[in-house]
Each structure stands twice: as structure tokens, then as C-alpha cells.
Amino acid sequence: MTVSAETKRSGATESAKTVTITVNGRSVEARQGEMLLTALKRAGIRVPTLCHLENLFPSGACRMCVVEVDGFANLVPSCACPVTEGMSVKTHSPRALRARKTILELVLANHPDDCLYCVRNDNCELRALAAELGVRQRRYVGERRQQKEDLSSPALVRDPEKCILCGKCVRVCEEVQGVGAINFVGRGSATRIAVAFDEGINLSSCIYCGQCIMVCPTGALREQSHIKEVMDALKNPEKFVVVQHAPSVSVTIGEEFGLKPGADVEGLLVAALRELGFDRVFDTAFAADLTVMEEASELVHRIKTGGKLPMMTSCSPGWIKYVEEFYPDFIENLSTCKSPQQMLGAIIKNYFAEKQNIAPEKIFSVAVMPCTAKKFECGRMEMLHEGIPDVDAVLTTRELVRVLRMRGMDFKSLTPQVADTPFGDRSTAGKLFGATGGVMEAAVRTAHYLLTGTDLPDLKVEAVRGMTGVKQARLHIEGKDIGIAVVSGLGNASRLLDEIRAGRNDLHFIEVMTCPGGCIAGGGQPHSTNLNAVKERMQALYRIDREGTIRTAHGNPAIKRIYQEFLGEPLSEKSHHLLHTHYHKRDVLV
Amino acid sequence: MTDVETTQEKTTVVDRILTEYPQGKRDALIPILQEVQAQQGYLSREAIVKIGKHLGLAASKIYGVATFYNQFRFQPLGKFHIQVCRGTACHVKNSTAVLDTLRRELKIEPGETTRDGLFSLEVVACVGACGLAPVICVNGEFYASMTPAKTRRLIEEIRERAEEHGN
Incomplete structure (x- = not known):
């Protein structure tokens, strides 16, 4: 037998050209056209994010990755900011840290605090970030929307009260799997992730692959347990x-x-x-x-x-x-x-x-x-x-x-x-x-x-x-x-x-x-x-x-x-x- | 008319509307939704699934877009459509209490229709009648300076009237 391969390489081709940026006073090599967050990650500088999905177009939803960039009056979300030659960035300045902490506290304002009982208690990204940023008290108390768990499917459970609306599940479902079973529904403080007509997952086109669970930063999605x-x-x-x-x-x-x-x-x-x-x-x-x-x-x-x-x-x-x-x-x-x-x-x-x-x-x-x-x-x-x-x-x-x-x-x-x-x-x-x-x-x-x-x-x-x-x-x-x-x-x-x-x-x-x-x-x-x-x-x-x-x-x-x-x-x-x-x-x- | 006939009739209306828009042209979504609602009074599930197939959009996506705007509803209008003004002046004059009364009396939320099809409820921003605050509007007719008590009486009157006319 002979085999002739015609392997197709998928994914965007990044130019091989490099640019030099300054991060916290030190010089970092980055690839032209890539996003700042990607370059920082490669350089070993960890900037937190709750909504970023590798290889997908950035959504800039969570704002956790904001950094200070010279020449910009406002903080910039690094996931959606392409690097340019000579760019100077401060990733953990007092201003950036304070902004991140405040944003996280606002996210937590209507989040349940029953972490003790949560399926994700030992690996929740939200909890880890709260610890990292030193959140030690509930500064904001938002109105909690009472939403029922969706237990309708044989494979997945959705607990919308724990959802922070980062949108990763929606994107992985639509952009990676081509299914689109869930989406953002409603507007403003009433926004939620839901199936069409607010139906149960079991009536949707969900294929139960669980990729949404894999990207969810909180306990809003989990498997239907058979333990x-x-x-x-x-x-x-x-x-x-x-x-x-x-x-x-x-x-x-x-x-x-x-x-x-x-x-x-x-x-x-x-x-x-x-x-x-x-x-x-x-x-x-x-x-x-x-x-x-x-x-x-x-x-x-x-x-x-x-x-x-x-x-x-x-x-x-x-x-x-x-x-x-x-x-x-x-x-x-x-x-x-x-x-x-x-x-x-x-x-x-x-x-x-x-x-x-x-x-x-x-x-x-x-x-x-x-x-x-x-x-x-x-x-x-x-x-x-x-x-x-x-x-x-x-x-x-x-x-x-x-x-x-x-x-x-x-x-x-x-x-x-x-x-x-x-x-x-x-x-x-x-x-x-x-x-x-x-x-x-x-x-x-x-x-x-x-x-x-x-x-x-x-x-x-x-x-x-x-x-x-x-x-x-x-x-x-x-x-x-x-x-x-x-x-x-x-x-x-x-x-x-x-x-x-x-x-x-x-x-x-x-x-x-x-x-x-x-x-x-x-x-x-x-x-x-x-x-x-x-x-x-x-x-x-x-x-x-x-x-x-x-x-x-x-x-x-x-x-x-x-x-x-x-x-x-x-x-x-x-x-x-x-x-x-x-x-x-x-x-x-x- | 049976349910089946209703569905079929609705389907043809949606089909006719869709023929005016090229397949897969997603930016036509909102005009399509508006036209379907104008013709049918609301966006039915069948209509949304059909529009999704035509434009290559998931039903969840269309539902997401439609729920973003106040103008779209997903249940047919009631015989008596009640609009509650939640503009600033009405809010100051306690339109919240009026809305809560309606919710309790009719046992529906804004955007919904009672099971008997008699009432539907909608929240609107300022209707431009601030002098009458708090104001509600039933089938286009304004009711001024509403209170919870007046609201309950109005609902009762409409119910009685509807009963006299054999619903």
C-alpha cells in the first residue's frame, strides 16, 4: 500500500514577522498581527481572562485582561488589542489591578456564594481569580435573578444562576461545533444564556458533546451525574x-x-x-x-x-x-x-x-x-x-x-x-x-x-x-x-x-x-x-x-x-x- | 379552526414573506421579524424555525436577537392589549404598583397573554402623556392617573363586558 497525504492545515496563518514590545519595562518579542494577550502568555506573563478562547476571534466580554498601554487614555483589553512595534504595556500596574478587582467584584455581585456545595469548588476559575485578586468581602450586592436549573437533558445540567455571561459556551457551540443550541437571550440585567424559546436543553439541537462544560469558568454547566x-x-x-x-x-x-x-x-x-x-x-x-x-x-x-x-x-x-x-x-x-x-x-x-x-x-x-x-x-x-x-x-x-x-x-x-x-x-x-x-x-x-x-x-x-x-x-x-x-x-x-x-x-x-x-x-x-x-x-x-x-x-x-x-x-x-x-x-x- | 389549520395558514404567510428576501442574507433578519409580527401579531415557533432555515441561523440566535428588542412578542396578542407606561414621569407616580397589580390580577408577565386569550400585557417606555401619569393604554385607549384600585376595577369591568358579549 502507498499513502499520499494531502493534509490540510487549518487555522489562521500568522505572519512570521516579529515586533518588539515593552512589557513592564522589559523587552518582549511578539508576532506581528497577534493579540497582546497571546504575546504576553508566550512571554510567561499571566494576565487573567474569563472569556478568551484560543484560536477564536476575541469577544472582549469579560474585561478581566485589561492592561495599561502607553498612548491610550483608557485601559485596553489585551485579548482584543493587536501588538504593534514599540508598544509599551503595563500588565499589573495598580490601576490595572484595581480595575480588574472592581470588575470581578461586580461580576460576583449577583453570583451565588454556595461555593462549598458547588461541583466546581476545587477548580472554579472565578473563585481562583477572586482569591488571586484578594477579594475578601462582598462589596456590591446585586439583585439575584432566581433561575431554575435545567435538568431536562440526559447528559448536561445548566445552572443559570452561576453563569457570568462570558459567552464561551455560546461560541464553542456555534463556532467550533456548528450547532448553536444556546445563545444570549434578553437584554441588560435580564440577559441570560438560553435555548430558543427558553426551552429545556432536551428540546434543542444540543448534541451533548460537553465542550461547553470544558470552557465554562464556573459551575454553570456540568454533566448529569451517574455517581x-x-x-x-x-x-x-x-x-x-x-x-x-x-x-x-x-x-x-x-x-x-x-x-x-x-x-x-x-x-x-x-x-x-x-x-x-x-x-x-x-x-x-x-x-x-x-x-x-x-x-x-x-x-x-x-x-x-x-x-x-x-x-x-x-x-x-x-x-x-x-x-x-x-x-x-x-x-x-x-x-x-x-x-x-x-x-x-x-x-x-x-x-x-x-x-x-x-x-x-x-x-x-x-x-x-x-x-x-x-x-x-x-x-x-x-x-x-x-x-x-x-x-x-x-x-x-x-x-x-x-x-x-x-x-x-x-x-x-x-x-x-x-x-x-x-x-x-x-x-x-x-x-x-x-x-x-x-x-x-x-x-x-x-x-x-x-x-x-x-x-x-x-x-x-x-x-x-x-x-x-x-x-x-x-x-x-x-x-x-x-x-x-x-x-x-x-x-x-x-x-x-x-x-x-x-x-x-x-x-x-x-x-x-x-x-x-x-x-x-x-x-x-x-x-x-x-x-x-x-x-x-x-x-x-x-x-x-x-x-x-x-x-x-x-x-x-x-x-x-x-x-x-x-x-x-x-x-x-x-x-x-x-x-x-x-x-x-x-x-x-x- | 383546528390547530393544524392555524399552523398551516401561518406557515404560508411566513413563506410568502421569505420569498422577498434572498436565502442566507442574515442582515435581513430584523425586517423579516418585523414583517412576520406585523402580519401575525407575534413570532411563532414555526415562524422562527422557518426563518432560521431560510437565513442559515440557529433558532436560538434568532430568539436571542428578538428578545433583545421590546417590540417582538412570542405569544399572540390578547383581545385586550394592555400597555403600561414605564417612562420617568409614570415611574415617579408609582407605575410599578400598577404593573405589579396587573401581573397579579392577570397572572402573566409582560410579553405574555392570558390563557383565555383575553388579555396581553406589555411594558412600554414613555408614551408621551406624562400629564396623565401613571398611564396605561388598553387597545389604544388611554387611562389616566392609575392606581392599583383603579386598575383592578378596570380589569373587572373588561371581564364583565367580555362575558356579556359571550367572550
Whole structure:
């Protein structure tokens, strides 16, 4: 096979020209055209902000980043001020500090002070900033608007009283994900973030990706917690409680216990889950291997029989809901494969239950996911099997961290353990599912094997790796020319779908992950997630793959066994019954 | 007339208005909203979703823009549309009490319509009749020097009148 990459680099191109500015009396190099805040950050000078989103156009909403600039009578918001040659800036002058403190006190004037009970109490940006600026009393008391929590959705909760109207959720929803489920509503002191017609989130076009939670500086947005359900099941002697953990969780969760970003703590994670009392600990990456077998076979089948192309991946539940709402004409293009979470759920409650002689309704199946949309996915009607859900509860990485802290677990000092058989054995291809391009890479490895009967000489598919939002390549396998694209962030997906609607027809297979960068940057990940941490997590997955011994789904002995013992072959009747599904057009307020 | 028929009729009105504006031309949003409201008396959900599809805007965005301005409403007008002046002179003469009375009596907030469709309430800035402060206006007719007691009597009278005419 040969691969010709045509990687598109997205994002604005900044000129390489540098300018010199003076910051607090010292000389700082900046790139021409960039915003002052960006230059300051690179120079290691921290100016606080509550509304800034990297790589998006500045909104200048919060005014926390105001600085003194020589020649300007007023303070200037550094996020929206382009650097110019010779500019002289004071970032922490008494005047700037006083202005910031006053602005923050005004923001706090109508903010609830029940921090003790807030889900964000240990990582609230507002609270941290108040401490940093030395706010020690409530100087202004504003009228508090009583607003109810929006508990309507299966994945997210909105607590509008804690909202400071920074607008980051609105922008990430519209500009990054292309959804626009929420917006500023009303005017002046009555302004609020709301769904159209002040409806519940469940009636909106929200895809439950949780990227709004990731950018929210306060406790105004959080996941719909499943902690209680899981704890109840764990203490119920009647229940057989199993857990699966997603590929991206083991390369993330260590950060919350003081390890460096990118540390892989798979063994510790398994040990911790067992310590919590789960009867079996399985690896979702095993089901990712299963997904690869089914999906690669489906792709080969579609190519050989003239089926609907380009085929699109179906692992990311936010993306699925997005297609159902905004691009229902592409539903046929979606792979019929369930996501790995749902595949493993179905296998556990059928194959495993049968083998272990446990009634499926006695099994409580938990998934630890980097994702809030998985909470929605596990409750979908398509994911019930004779009235029993494949997966009963989903804990985000964040929630698992809370549970481990609650149990006082000294995570780092645990002794690493290995997951349970038969669904603990995975290939490294399944592990790659955690990052953008990973599903594609794993599928290409297996599709090559299915088409040629041999493995790729070098299993690494460089063209689909990395953080870039849109990656495209052409594969040449046995005279077949296959066009592939890998997209993360639904704004990018939307642009690609528009191209296909307009007649583009050179693509055969498209991987879409809802969150920019993939599951390693998912909406259920720790709040400390930043671009650097995401890159490290990605490298950790690549390292695991490089050092692994079983690097293809079809080479995983556990996968071979389940086909021999239970499923028969990919796309068999049993596979279709348990591992595949279909989706429908969805009417919402869009 | 059933609900279905109403919806269909409204839809055609919105469709007709939209044909006058090119697709995706977002700066036409406010004129479109004004025209739809002028023809239908309010902005229905169906209308907003339809306008969104035409202009390529999310419903939440249109709702956001429309709620920014006082002129747009999201429920049909009542048979009796009550406008309460909240200008400076009326405020000084305690129009707050008049508005609160109306809220309590009608059990609706400004911008809403009672379930029986009899009353709708709106808050307006100065109507230019400061000499009559506090003033309210019912279907274009002014009522001067209002007090909570006078407001309650007026509502009662309108209700009785409406009942006599078989609502």
C-alpha cells in the first residue's frame, strides 16, 4: 500500500514577522498581527481572562485582561488589542489591578456564594481569580435573578444562576461545533444564556458533546451525574457490576493525581476500579477492536458491492445526533456499527451473561468515558435490547476522579493490575480510538488485511495522525484507490459534508470525532484539559501503539476467539443483531 | 379552526414573506421579524424555525436577537392589549404598583397573554402623556392617573363586558 497525504492545515496563518514590545519595562518579542494577550502568555506573563478562547476571534466580554498601554487614555483589553512595534504595556500596574478587582467584584455581585456545595469548588476559575485578586468581602450586592436549573437533558445540567455571561459556551457551540443550541437571550440585567424559546436543553439541537462544560469558568454547566446510580449498584449484593474504561481515560486520569500529562496508568486504573468493588473490569479498547472488525468489513463490503459511500464512522454519539438533526440525508452513509461502548455493553449482557450464567437484568454495566454524550447514547431507544439497556450508567473521567477521591484512594501507590478476560485483551489499534485519526488508522490496518490477506509493512499511518482538524489522504491498495478523510470538531465536519452535498465524490471513508482532537479532549475530561495536555495524551497513545505487541484488531486473539465461539464472522446475523443499529432523522429546534 | 389549520395558514404567510428576501442574507433578519409580527401579531415557533432555515441561523440566535428588542412578542396578542407606561414621569407616580397589580390580577408577565386569550400585557417606555401619569393604554385607549384600585376595577369591568358579549 502507498499513502499520499494531502493534509490540510487549518487555522489562521500568522505572519512570521516579529515586533518588539515593552512589557513592564522589559523587552518582549511578539508576532506581528497577534493579540497582546497571546504575546504576553508566550512571554510567561499571566494576565487573567474569563472569556478568551484560543484560536477564536476575541469577544472582549469579560474585561478581566485589561492592561495599561502607553498612548491610550483608557485601559485596553489585551485579548482584543493587536501588538504593534514599540508598544509599551503595563500588565499589573495598580490601576490595572484595581480595575480588574472592581470588575470581578461586580461580576460576583449577583453570583451565588454556595461555593462549598458547588461541583466546581476545587477548580472554579472565578473563585481562583477572586482569591488571586484578594477579594475578601462582598462589596456590591446585586439583585439575584432566581433561575431554575435545567435538568431536562440526559447528559448536561445548566445552572443559570452561576453563569457570568462570558459567552464561551455560546461560541464553542456555534463556532467550533456548528450547532448553536444556546445563545444570549434578553437584554441588560435580564440577559441570560438560553435555548430558543427558553426551552429545556432536551428540546434543542444540543448534541451533548460537553465542550461547553470544558470552557465554562464556573459551575454553570456540568454533566448529569451517574455517581449515585453506580454507587447504589456497587453496594447492592444482588447486582453483578461490570465496568469498562475507554481508551483515552488511562492516558488522562493520572494528571488528576499529580502525574505528568501523557502518563499511561492503565494498570493503576484497573486496580482502582477493582478496589471500588466492580466485579469485572473490562477494556473498551477490546470493543474498539470489535468495531474495527465490523466496520472494516462493512467498508470493504460497501466498496465491493457498490453500497452507500463515503462511509462515515459512528463511534461518536454527538456526531450521530448532529447528522440526525442537521444532515439527515447522510444517515445512510453512517456505518451501522454501534460505538465500542455499546458493542461491549451488548456483548456483556449477552455473550458474557450466557457464559457466566448470570441473568442480564442482574448485570449493572458501567462505562467510564471521556464523554458526556455517551450518557445520552446509553439511553437511546436503539440501545435497548428487549427492554434492557446495553449500558446502564456512564461515568465521565471527571466523575470517576470524584469517586476515587471520595473513597480516599491513594491512586499512585496502588499496584498495577491487568483487566479481566475475555474483554480486557486489546490490540493497540483499539487503543488508538482515543485520538482523532485513531479509528481510521485501526480500520485501515484491518481493511488492508481483509483486501490483501497481508498486514501493512509499516502499520503506522502517519497521514491521519496529529491534531489537525481536517486530514485527508489517498490509499492505494492492490490497485484500488481509496480516499479517506479524518475530521474532528463538527464545524469541520459540516464543511466537509457541504462539499459532498455540492458533488465531491472522491472519498470512500470518513472518520468523524465530535470533539476537536478526539476523545482525549472530550467533554467528560478533567477541567484542567488544555491543548498541551491533549497533545501529550495523543503521544501517549502513539507510544502505546509503538511499543505494543498486538497492533491490529484482526491480530487480537481475544477477538478471534469471540468470532469463533459466538459471533461467527464479521457482519454475521448475530453481529447484526447485537453490534449494529440504524439511526433516524430527528426534529428539534434548529 | 383546528390547530393544524392555524399552523398551516401561518406557515404560508411566513413563506410568502421569505420569498422577498434572498436565502442566507442574515442582515435581513430584523425586517423579516418585523414583517412576520406585523402580519401575525407575534413570532411563532414555526415562524422562527422557518426563518432560521431560510437565513442559515440557529433558532436560538434568532430568539436571542428578538428578545433583545421590546417590540417582538412570542405569544399572540390578547383581545385586550394592555400597555403600561414605564417612562420617568409614570415611574415617579408609582407605575410599578400598577404593573405589579396587573401581573397579579392577570397572572402573566409582560410579553405574555392570558390563557383565555383575553388579555396581553406589555411594558412600554414613555408614551408621551406624562400629564396623565401613571398611564396605561388598553387597545389604544388611554387611562389616566392609575392606581392599583383603579386598575383592578378596570380589569373587572373588561371581564364583565367580555362575558356579556359571550367572550
